[in-house]
Amino acid sequence: MRNNRLRIGARNDGVPHHADIAVNGRFSVLCLWTLIALPMGLVIAADLQLIPDAVEPGERFVVRVVPAANRDVAEVRASVLGNPVKFYPRAHTWKGLAAINAGAQVKDTPVYVKVFYKDGTSFQDIVTVGIRPKRFPTQNIRMSSSKTGLMDPGLLRQEREQLYSHLANSQPEPLWNGAFIAPCTGRNVSSFGRRRYVNGAWWGQHSGADIACATGTPAKADNAGIIVLAETLQMRGNTIVIDHGFNVFSLYNHLSSIHVEIGDSVQKEEVVGKAGATGFVTGPHLHWEIRIGTIPVNPWTWTQGELVL
Ligand SMILES: [Zn+2]
Structure with a gap:
């Protein structure tokens, strides 16, 4: 070192x-x-x-x-x-x-x-x-006019604050066991960190990974934890947040259905919902995030081995 x-x-x-x-x-x-x-x-x-x-x-x-x-x-x-x-x-x-x-x-x-x-x-x-230097690729997204009404800064801010309020407190012990798993099996259609433009305007870096899973595909808990959010948001669609302890959270977005409630303990691989296309999307996929507090990190890193603390 x-x-x-x-x-x-x-x-x-x-x-x-x-x-x-x-x-x-x-x-x-x-x-x-x-x-x-x-x-x-x-x-x-x-x-x-x-x-x-x-x-x-x-x-x-x-x-x-x-x-x-x-x-x-x-x-x-x-x-x-x-x-x-x-x-x-x-x-x-x-x-x-x-x-x-x-x-x-x-x-x-x-x-x-x-x-x-x-x-x-x-x-x-x-x-x-x-x-270390890293270059994230750029992605241009065409969003239909039926969805562009969601590109409202006030709505974005409100949803972000609502989300952050659920990321404020975490269990003090790591609840995960072993490496994390991807919530569903499919192509990684948009990787973490991509620099995104929507209809030609700067949108931001991709805060998660988009996995191509058809509507109705079971979404499994990426690791053990406690559900701290399970509701419909305008941008993120049907959303689940799992607290894995130690300030580590995972987020599932655009689900077609939610099978858990706030306070539920979930085990790794337990089905928590189904993939879908709700919220600000161009089509069905599962948007999967892992965050440390409010900061999104590359979720695939967590599948490569257990983080032992
Ligand atoms: Zn996404």
Whole structure:
């Protein structure tokens, strides 16, 4: 792993250094004799790691925080590209899943991390995540005039806010088991991240994968979780959102029917609805998303192996 740490903050050797000292949320540079005189309990650094430390736009990484020994953590906060990262306790560490927006144009970007200890002290650090270049293909879509009435910014905003309200809280434990599966079998007709124009106007990057499944094809849960949304939206059509825990959600759109209700626990491969063509579509398909919080990520990555936290 390359060294992605900036100068502020903890080092990895377990030996206290000047910059490791933070008391009451402020960094204090102390001369060596002061450091030696301090009881070890005041050295409240934390060790930070990004796994992996470089990703493509639209991909995820884990922020792993190992708190100072014998210190109880109250909360860990972090942000990357302005997006907050949610942390959950895991054994002796705290971990958060972070994602880089598919539209990110930067090469490397800082991850700001702050650890709040229960004794009122805190520690903050900055680590850098590498962003590998990726070019997403462009797609031009012709939408019939019967659907273009849905291309209303106010409607889009309202639906986005409604969706986000269901992505605000997640189960604190990962509920998934093994790799995720595609909800139905079919051609991948529009891949994640495509740069889309609708009737010649910029529309945005594709937030999911479109799988060519005929109307009525069973849509299976891509992994275990709890249903947090099951209703008809104007753009997204009949929609299901599954909370997989740890701030991971999957979304199914344009379904012809919904077979679950909010609060239902679902197992991987359980049928949750049927593919269809409801909402803003040119034809039947299943639009499948995986999001970390509100950030869409490439769902196919999740089918390639289990994310172990
Ligand atoms: Zn789609």
